[in-house]
Structures are given as C-alpha cells and as structure tokens.
Amino acid sequence: MDLEKLHREESGRVLSTLIRLLGDFDLAEEMLQEAYAVALQKWPVEGAPANPRAWLVSTARHKAIDRLRRDRRFETKRDEIARNVESTAQPADDFGDDMFPDDRLRLIFTCSHPALATDAQVALTLHTICGLTTEEISRAFLVSVATMAQRLVRAKRKIRDANIPYRVPAREDLPDRLDAALLVVYLIFNEGYLASTGDALIRRELCAEAIRLARTMCELLPCEAESQALLGLMLLHDSRCDARVSADGEIILLDEQDRALWHSEQIREGTALTESALRGGSKGSYALQASIAALHANAKTARETDWPQIAALYGALLETHPSPVIAVNRAVAVAMARSPEDGLALLDELESRDELSEFHLLPAARADLLRRLGRSAEAADAYRRALALATNDVERRFLRRRLAML
Amino acid sequence: MKYLLLIYGQESDWFNLTPAQTGAMMAEYGKFTEEITSQGKNLGANRLKPVAAATTVRVRDGKRVLTDGPFAETKEQLGGYYLVEAADLDEAVAIAAKIPAVRHGSVEVRPIFAMEQAAST
CATH class of the missing domain: 1.25.40.10 (Tetratricopeptide repeat domain)
Known part of the structure; x- marks a missing residue:
C-alpha cells in the first residue's frame, strides 16, 4: 500500500467528512495526520484494512474524541462536537466509493466561498481537497512557503471567525456559488497550463488536479451544464500537452504541432462533454471556449480547421x-x-x-x-x-x- | 439624543498585551460598562472580531459582490449600523444585501466577539 499515493487521493474525501464531524479545519487536519501516523505503523505489520478510507475516518474520529477529552481549548465546543461525532453512523466497510459525497461538495463550496480572497480560495482548494502540501502549492505559485502557509492559516481563521457555513448552498444561491467554485478550478488549470515559469512537473500536476476537481463536480452535481463545459474545455486543452512544447522547452504553435501526439481519448471525451453542455442549455463562456477548442482538436490538419465557425x-x-x-x-x-x-x-x-x-x-x-x-x-x-x-x-x-x- | 461611540485602535496593540494587562483592560471595560449601564445609558455594546474576519458586501446591477476584508474606501463615511442575529456568514450577508445603501455604498459585515466570560453585562 503506497501511503503517499493514498494521502493524495483520499485526504480530500476523508478530510471533508472530518471537518463536518469536528466543525474545525485545523482539528480535522491534525487528526487526519495522526491517523496516517498510526497507519504508517500498523499497516505494514498487520496489512492494510479492506476499506482504508473508512479506517482513516474512524481512527481520526477516535483520536478526536480523545483529544476533546484532554484539551481545554475545546471545552466550550466539546459537548456539541462530541454529540456530532458520536451520533454519526460509523462508516461501515461496505461503503461504496463515496461514504459521504455531500461532504466533498460542502468542502468545495466552503473553499471557494466568495468572502475569501481569490488566491486564498485557490490555495485552500489545492490544500484541503487535492491534498497538495504547502510546499507544493508555494512552488506552483512562486511564493515562499511562509507566505503560502500564512495564506492558508488566514483563510482557515476567516472561515472560523466569520462563521462561513460548511454546507451546499441553497438552491437560489447555487448558480452564483457554482460559478465561483468553477472559477477556482479554471484558475488552477490556467496556472498549470499557461504559465511557463516554475516547476514543470508541479504545473502538469495542477492541470491534472483541476480536471479531477471538475470531474468530481460533474459527478456530484450531474445536471450542471457549466461544469460539463469546463471539464470538456480543460480536457480538450490538456489533450495537446505533449505537443505544445518541444524537447528543449520551446513553444510550438497549434498549426505546427504534431497532431499524432494529441491524446485522442481526451479529445473524444472533451468533445462529448461540450456537446452535452450545449444540449443542456449552457451559454456560458466555458461552453463557447470548449466549442472552439473542439473544432481545433477535431481538425485532422491545421489546413482543415473550420475557421469561419471559430x-x-x-x-x-x-x-x-x-x-x-x-x-x-x-x-x-x-x-x-x-x-x-x-x-x-x-x-x-x-x-x-x-x-x-x-x-x-x-x-x-x-x-x-x-x-x-x-x-x-x-x-x-x-x-x-x-x-x-x-x-x-x-x-x-x-x-x-x-x-x-x- | 442617541450617540454611537466607535472605538478605533490598532489590533496589534491588543494582541501584544500580556495576560495580566488584558485582564486589567477587561476589568476596566467591565467597570465602565457597569457604570453607564446603571445610569441607564448603555443601549448596547460589543467587541468586534479582528478585521481579518470582515467581509464587505456590495450590490451592483442587482448582483451581489463580496470582498474579503474590511471596508477601505476613504471617500465614503460610516453612516449607520444594524446589529443583527444570523446563523452564519451567508445569512448575515443576505441580510446586509437588503440594506438600501448596499446598492451605491458598501456594508461591512463584522462578526461580534462572543463574550460569555466578561465585561458586557
């Protein structure tokens, strides 16, 4: 069992549930780290549990209950949190792919809350949902680790002090809040795709994380045409990632790219998503941009590009x-x-x-x-x-x- | 005649106090609050959370625009206030967005410090 990989892939899901149970980002993060520490000791000896995710949630939960009993800091909140933790059903081993899918949506909407500054939204999303470390995010955005750490601390403090709610927005607010959440995803993708400074590997990672986030949003809110359009747009752009830079790091323009290097599976999926978004009534900028990207991606040669349509x-x-x-x-x-x-x-x-x-x-x-x-x-x-x-x-x-x- | 007394100061001054100094300050506030309350002159008072917890709300062309941080426009002046009960920031913002001034000016939403332990008796 590759614990580092598990951390990257599972921490967002596990954390989102812990934050709901504990009502506190920092406490949830700390308890998750402790649960990983236990896993690191136990799993190599006893073998990994059948459902690592459920194991992590329940271990972190027990750690939290212990901590609440000991720590004076939580005295006033203790009863409320303890009730919360104990009344929530133990995640059983037979939980499917998602224990509490709503928790991840809650976390996405909290991290992209418009009362947080945009750069804080992006950093918080990458940190808590995507499981990137402070060092990784600071490298991607070319700021010092201390600055990035401060940005994350401030964002979490604002969530706590201003009482930013941990929930999926009400129906009437959903369109605006979804726009804000999609913008964060789009900014993460652009940071990975457009900027050519910084660590190239981390940048590829940002594109992959943005695509993963959009996929999650499409799964959790399946009827939203704008999410589909954004996912389609990013897949179509990302399909060219191997063709747009030469071996020595120079830009290769669209009409000079080797189209055999384009990822045909991403193009197929991106085109299908774009068509579905347009059928779903999307008139937003992602759908229009995705339509343009699809016309480029599906042209067999530069000469055959449908320029009048573009x-x-x-x-x-x-x-x-x-x-x-x-x-x-x-x-x-x-x-x-x-x-x-x-x-x-x-x-x-x-x-x-x-x-x-x-x-x-x-x-x-x-x-x-x-x-x-x-x-x-x-x-x-x-x-x-x-x-x-x-x-x-x-x-x-x-x-x-x-x-x-x- | 009613007057609103607005307390300005550097947040860092407050955070840099020793526990003993904080205690002395709280006691002084407690004494003052008690004094004006017993005279029937205290209509309400609260300590605000730091500006880092502030959110500024504007409505332009019918669209709600939130900004992280306190109100910082020097051309506009404080013209009034509402003290409201709300479950969370979303509800507080929704209420703030209905204040008429929000369409041309701004409304700063600042959470109030919970003071179970002291002073605001």
Whole structure:
C-alpha cells in the first residue's frame, strides 16, 4: 500500500467528512495526520484494512474524541462536537466509493466561498481537497512557503471567525456559488497550463488536479451544464500537452504541432462533454471556449480547421465576455477565415484603444499577419514592439526567432 | 439624543498585551460598562472580531459582490449600523444585501466577539 499515493487521493474525501464531524479545519487536519501516523505503523505489520478510507475516518474520529477529552481549548465546543461525532453512523466497510459525497461538495463550496480572497480560495482548494502540501502549492505559485502557509492559516481563521457555513448552498444561491467554485478550478488549470515559469512537473500536476476537481463536480452535481463545459474545455486543452512544447522547452504553435501526439481519448471525451453542455442549455463562456477548442482538436490538419465557425464563436464570446485576449483571438480567426487584411483591420481598431497599449499579444498577432502578407519591415517593427512588452522568457525567445526569420 | 461611540485602535496593540494587562483592560471595560449601564445609558455594546474576519458586501446591477476584508474606501463615511442575529456568514450577508445603501455604498459585515466570560453585562 503506497501511503503517499493514498494521502493524495483520499485526504480530500476523508478530510471533508472530518471537518463536518469536528466543525474545525485545523482539528480535522491534525487528526487526519495522526491517523496516517498510526497507519504508517500498523499497516505494514498487520496489512492494510479492506476499506482504508473508512479506517482513516474512524481512527481520526477516535483520536478526536480523545483529544476533546484532554484539551481545554475545546471545552466550550466539546459537548456539541462530541454529540456530532458520536451520533454519526460509523462508516461501515461496505461503503461504496463515496461514504459521504455531500461532504466533498460542502468542502468545495466552503473553499471557494466568495468572502475569501481569490488566491486564498485557490490555495485552500489545492490544500484541503487535492491534498497538495504547502510546499507544493508555494512552488506552483512562486511564493515562499511562509507566505503560502500564512495564506492558508488566514483563510482557515476567516472561515472560523466569520462563521462561513460548511454546507451546499441553497438552491437560489447555487448558480452564483457554482460559478465561483468553477472559477477556482479554471484558475488552477490556467496556472498549470499557461504559465511557463516554475516547476514543470508541479504545473502538469495542477492541470491534472483541476480536471479531477471538475470531474468530481460533474459527478456530484450531474445536471450542471457549466461544469460539463469546463471539464470538456480543460480536457480538450490538456489533450495537446505533449505537443505544445518541444524537447528543449520551446513553444510550438497549434498549426505546427504534431497532431499524432494529441491524446485522442481526451479529445473524444472533451468533445462529448461540450456537446452535452450545449444540449443542456449552457451559454456560458466555458461552453463557447470548449466549442472552439473542439473544432481545433477535431481538425485532422491545421489546413482543415473550420475557421469561419471559430471566428463566429469568438464573436459570440466577445459579446458576452469581452476581453483583450478574446478580441485578438477573434481577429486572428477572421484573418484565417477571410483574409489577413480583414484580420489586420480588426487589430488596427483594437490598437487605437488605450487600454490595450501594454498588451504584447496584440503587436505579436499583428506581426504575424504582416509577415504573411510579406510586409516584412512593418512585421519587424511589430515583433520588436511585442518583444518590448512580453515578460515571459519562452514567449520572448519565440518572438526573437520569428523576428530573425523575416 | 442617541450617540454611537466607535472605538478605533490598532489590533496589534491588543494582541501584544500580556495576560495580566488584558485582564486589567477587561476589568476596566467591565467597570465602565457597569457604570453607564446603571445610569441607564448603555443601549448596547460589543467587541468586534479582528478585521481579518470582515467581509464587505456590495450590490451592483442587482448582483451581489463580496470582498474579503474590511471596508477601505476613504471617500465614503460610516453612516449607520444594524446589529443583527444570523446563523452564519451567508445569512448575515443576505441580510446586509437588503440594506438600501448596499446598492451605491458598501456594508461591512463584522462578526461580534462572543463574550460569555466578561465585561458586557
């Protein structure tokens, strides 16, 4: 029995139940650690129990009862917690895959509660639900371990002091709260997918964790089209993970990627989820983005990409969720669907807006269209402007290579 | 005429006190509270939890927007307060979101310190 693997895979489930029983994040975490310590001693000798998860919950529970008897800190809460712990049915060995599925939902909604700062929501979710250590999360987000530890302590203290409830939101609040929870998942995925600094392995892990979280949410709230759309979107993006970076760590653009390296099973599942979300009435940004990703993923060659459809989807996305990235992507899609001149006209219009003057992808996209039109001098100017604005090393190397190729 | 007395201070000052100093401070608050209560002048008083436990609520275009932390806009001034009973933060926020000022200003939701042991008699 690989205890480390068990910790990663089970701690979220076990912890979510312990938090409900004990009403306290810290106490639950501490008791779970103690239960793991016992497991570490016992299991190698006596063999692992038939249901490790139920064993961990019941061992941590007994540890908690002992602790409550001894510790003065819990004097005022003791009776309430003790009643809670003792009245809850012992998880039997024949519990299926999930002992208390609602507990994980409770934990997801508590960790993504809008009264917590966004970075605290992300850290707390990775720590308590995904079982990542403080060190791992701090490495992924490039902050010191002390800063990350402080962020987690503060978030847990706020939950306790402000009495943020540990429950699935009421039906009328569910759409808003689900949006917040999905946003946390999406931020975790983007952190893993887009940033190119930091530990590459941890970043792959973040994408995998985000996908796992979305899967859990789809299982626990099966009728929510937005969750399906987000899971589909992430699977479609993740399907390209082996093709988007070269062996020496350089960016490979979509049209130059080796499509044989794309994961066809993820594409199949992601496409099916996207279709199901659209049938389920999803009109949100995840469904539109997933539709675009599905069109790319299902094109056999770059040349066969359905650019008119992609341009139309970006147009729809721009109306509901305006952002500089989407505006630039739409212009590029229009350039592919119609002509580089049409794309350039859209980019020119964007460039006249002040708020995009620091946005490096705009001159980068311009440079690429000018290059294709053979207007090399103007393209070189635009590449230089993009280089002056870009901060990411991998992107800067890419822009320099393109500039040198003119 | 009613007056609201707002107590400002640095939280760190309070946290840095020794237990003896805290005890002395609590006794002083207890004495003061008793004095104004016996004069029939105490209409209600509470100690607030630290600002780290605060949540600021706004409603813009009919949508509820929560922010972690205390109200920090210097252009707006404190104009009133409600002391409410709520089961948890969600209920407190739901009540706060119905205060008319929440649509143009902000409402800070600060949990009250439970004081079973002292002072607020």
